[in-house]
Amino acid sequence: MAKPAVVLIGADKGGVGKTTVARTLLDYFTAHQIRVRAFDTEVPRGTLKRFHPDVTEVVDINLVPDQMKIFDTLQDGDASVTLIDVRAGIMSPTLRALRDIGFIDAAKKGQLTFAVFHILGPSIASLDEISETAAYLGDAKYFMVKNFINNTHFFEWDEATHSSYFKRIKDAVEIVIPKLSEMATEQVELASVPFVTFIANKKRSGEPANNSFVLRGYVRHWLGNIWAEYDRIGVTDIVRPKELTTATGTASTAGNEPLGRPRPVVRIAAEAANN
Amino acid sequence: MLTAPAQASVAPGTGPARDGASRKTTPLYIVCSPQRTVGKTLLARLLSEFYLMDGRPVAAFDLADEEPQLADFLPRSTTLADIGEAMGQMALFDQIIADREATKIVDVSHRTFKDFFSIAAKIEFFEEARRQGIEPLILFMIAPGNKSAKAYNILGRWFAEASLLPVRNHMVAKGVPYGSGFPNESGVSVSLEIPLLPASLKALVEDRSFSFAEFCRERPSPLPARLDEEFRAWIKRIFLQFREVELWLICEDIMSSLR
Numbered sequence: 001m002a003k004p005a006v007v008l009i010g011a012d013k014g015g016v017g018k019t020t021v022a023r024t025l026l027d028y029f030t031a032h033q034i035r036v037r038a039f040d041t042e043v044p045r046g047t048l049k050r051f052h053p054d055v056t057e058v059v060d061i062n063l064v065p066d067q068m069k070i071f072d073t074l075q076d077g078d079a080s081v082t083l084i085d086v087r088a089g090i091m092s093p094t095l096r097a098l099r100d101i102g103f104i105d106a107a108k109k110g111q112l113t114f115a116v117f118h119i120l121g122p123s124i125a126s127l128d129e130i131s132e133t134a135a136y137l138g139d140a141k142y143f144m145v146k147n148f149i150n151n152t153h154f155f156e157w158d159e160a161t162h163s164s165y166f167k168r169i170k171d172a173v174e175i176v177i178p179k180l181s182e183m184a185t186e187q188v189e190l191a192s193v194p195f196v197t198f199i200a201n202k203k204r205s206g207e208p209a210n211n212s213f214v215l216r217g218y219v220r221h222w223l224g225n226i227w228a229e230y231d232r233i234g235v236t237d238i239v240r241p242k243e244l245t246t247a248t249g250t251a252s253t254a255g256n257e258p259l260g261r262p263r264p265v266v267r268i269a270a271e272a273a274n275n
Numbered sequence: 276m277l278t279a280p281a282q283a284s285v286a287p288g289t290g291p292a293r294d295g296a297s298r299k300t301t302p303l304y305i306v307c308s309p310q311r312t313v314g315k316t317l318l319a320r321l322l323s324e325f326y327l328m329d330g331r332p333v334a335a336f337d338l339a340d341e342e343p344q345l346a347d348f349l350p351r352s353t354t355l356a357d358i359g360e361a362m363g364q365m366a367l368f369d370q371i372i373a374d375r376e377a378t379k380i381v382d383v384s385h386r387t388f389k390d391f392f393s394i395a396a397k398i399e400f401f402e403e404a405r406r407q408g409i410e411p412l413i414l415f416m417i418a419p420g421n422k423s424a425k426a427y428n429i430l431g432r433w434f435a436e437a438s439l440l441p442v443r444n445h446m447v448a449k450g451v452p453y454g455s456g457f458p459n460e461s462g463v464s465v466s467l468e469i470p471l472l473p474a475s476l477k478a479l480v481e482d483r484s485f486s487f488a489e490f491c492r493e494r495p496s497p498l499p500a501r502l503d504e505e506f507r508a509w510i511k512r513i514f515l516q517f518r519e520v521e522l523w524l525i526c527e528d529i530m531s532s533l534r
Contacts (some may be wrong), residue, residue: 183361214365214370217398 004074005131005239006103007083008095012132013121014088018149019047021119021177022085024226025235029194031227032236040068040231041094042087044214050192055079061086061094069235074112081239091118095136115141115238118181134169141238143167147177149185175229184218187211187238195223204227299330300410300528302520303371306442307383307391308416309426311420314444314469315416319345319512321469321487324351325517328488332377336367338391339384347483352444356381358390368400378506379409379490401437412523414467417448417457424456431460442467463529466520476506 009022022038024050029036038056040046046058059066061084074082086094095116098104107114118133130144188198191211199220203209230236306319319335323345326333335353337345346353354370357363360393371379383391395401401411413434415427438461443451445468451457459466472480479485479498487510489495496503 010326181361183365206518212365212369213400213403214368214394214398216370217403218361220399221397 002080002240003012003110003112005080005081006074006107007073007114007117007239008086008091009084009093009117009119010086010094011119011121012089012091016088016119016121016175017087017149019051019117020149021117021145021147022048022083023051023195024177024223025083025117025230026055027194027223028227028235029083030194031085031196032240033078034236036081036083037077038083038085040085041090042085046085048085051194061090061097067097067101071098071101071192092132092136095133099136099138104136104140108180112138113141113238115143117143119145119147127222130169137169139273141177142172143233144169144172145175145177148179149177159174173233175233177229178222178225180222181215181218184215187215188219195219199223238247300408301375301378301522302524303379303404303409303411304507305381305383305411305413306416307388307413308418309385309388309422310416310418310420311385313416313418313447314386316343316345316348316382318414318442318444318469319380320348321378321513322517323349324487325337325514325521326378327352328491331412332376333376333380334370335380335382336502337382337389338367338387339382340386341384343483344384345382348485356438358387360395364394368394368398371409372403375408388426392433396407396433401434405436410527412461412463412520413437413439415439415457416440416450417441417443419448419451427457431458440467444469445471463520463523465516465523467516467520470492470509470512472509473502473505476509 007025008023009018011018019040019042026036026038036055038048038052039061040048040056040058042048043058043060046056048056049056056070057071061067061070070082070084084094095104103112104114106112116133116137118130120130133142188195191198191203191209193204193209196206198209198211199216201209201211201216212220238254279464304319304322306315306322308315316339319337323333323335327349333352335349336356337343337353338356338358339345346355354366356367358367367381371381381391404411411434413430415430416532427439427441439459440461440463441457441459443449443466449471476498491507491510496507500504
């Protein structure tokens with residue numbers, strides 16, 4: 001049985017783009033033919049579920065039955081990756097709960113892979129979050145995400161202060177999510193489809209949509225840059241260890257790309273359009 | 276100066292490459308230069324009127340923000356475009372892609388030169404245009420000085436999938452060598468030149484009510500016989516070059532249908 005991977009996306013502050021990052025990751029996994037299931041903790045009505053209803057379930061992570069639904073089923077089904085979009089304000093309590101149920105220890109023992117994408121806000125309070133988060137991380141892969149999608153300016157950040165916090169977490173890696181044109185953001189929101197579906201100019205039903213070519217171009221360019229960041233940090237290697245993919249050959253895509261390499265966004269979109 | 280976007284994709288290729296080989300390719304002329312007063316609007320006017328004269332549909336887009344501009348001369352077939360905002364970009368690029376019938380002519384002012392090509396690279400505009408059976412032809416008005424040659428070189432590197440053609444306006448670029456500064460590496464083996472216009476005709480051509488097409492149809496001409504002859508020869512020479520470009524497009528269509 002493959003080692004399950006859990007990807008937690010969170011922040012203690014709202015409106016910093018957690019769900020946007022979750023959506024780009026779901027598209028990325030799908031593009032790499034990595035089976036993924038997602039949990040949206042924004043009860044009762046999750047935003048992530050609106051964009052990826054087929055793979056997403058809305059849960060209340062504070063409730064034990066819902067925690068069981070997520071963590072007792074990591075080996076069940078055919079999804080090798082479990083992605084959890086943690087709603088604002090409960091990142092630290094969630095990590096604490098994971099420690100209490102022995103999840104962090106299991107990751108430490110190599111029984112599962114645990115990755116945290118910590119979406120940072122522009123304020124100094126975000127740096128305190130890093131400090132608080134560090135206490136629960138164990139051997140998790142930790143990614144500090146600077147999200148510029150909402151035209152955020154990290155104005156309060158002093159580089160030296162930032163570095164001092166950054167160094168507190170062993171092997172922390174920084175990722176930058178670039179800004180996307182407001183109008184493009186708005187149109188994808190209205191379309192309520194995954195980014196790659198929007199780029200392919202399709203509706204959820206698979207019928208042709210009437211999305212602007214310009215806006216699709218902006219989304220394609222933006223998503224391409226984010227995927228380049230995921231390539232850089234080796235997301236596929238984290239959730240799908242190399243020896244496993246080599247043995248099963250599951251990373252091999254329709255094209256002739258090397259193992260684990262992403263296909264260009266435009267080709268993913270073209271394939272989606274043909275399906 | 277232009278800075279290449281991270282994903283400015285460059286796909287090699289010459290001639291039309293599109294989905295559905297049976298469709299006729301329509302040209303998209305982008306008249307541009309990073310410098311002002313080099314004759315961009317004159318060339319855009321001549322191109323527009325070349326097609327309008329035969330009753331063929333033309334959609335012209337004017338990115339200029341100072342007068343006189345294309346829209347002043349051809350208000351009925353020209354749309355003013357402001358690419359400073361997403362709405363304006365959609366109005367321009369989406370409309371070009373959506374219209375499969377008309378010949379498109381974009382007059383890119385020196386002020387919008389950088390933005391236009393940056394956006395085009397970012398949204399992979401030329402690749403999509405070619406997929407839709409629209410052949411982008413960048414008509415670059417050459418001018419003396421490094422600025423012009425440098426910009427030409429950058430466009431050549433960024434947009435290998437579009438045909439980049441140097442255009443020499445003898446009123447501003449007489450003696451500027453095409454050579455290494457402005458090599459024509461496209462498949463279109465036409466040297467586009469705007470010959471010197473007799474000084475006595477300048478005022479007539481710059482009159483906003485003047486139409487090249489109407490002048491060609493009009494006989495007798497209001498001009499003295501010798502000047503009339505000279506002017507007609509001037510227009511004919513330019514239109515002949517446009518015909519050669521069209522012929523190249525037709526040949527490419529035939530070639531691609533045989534592939």
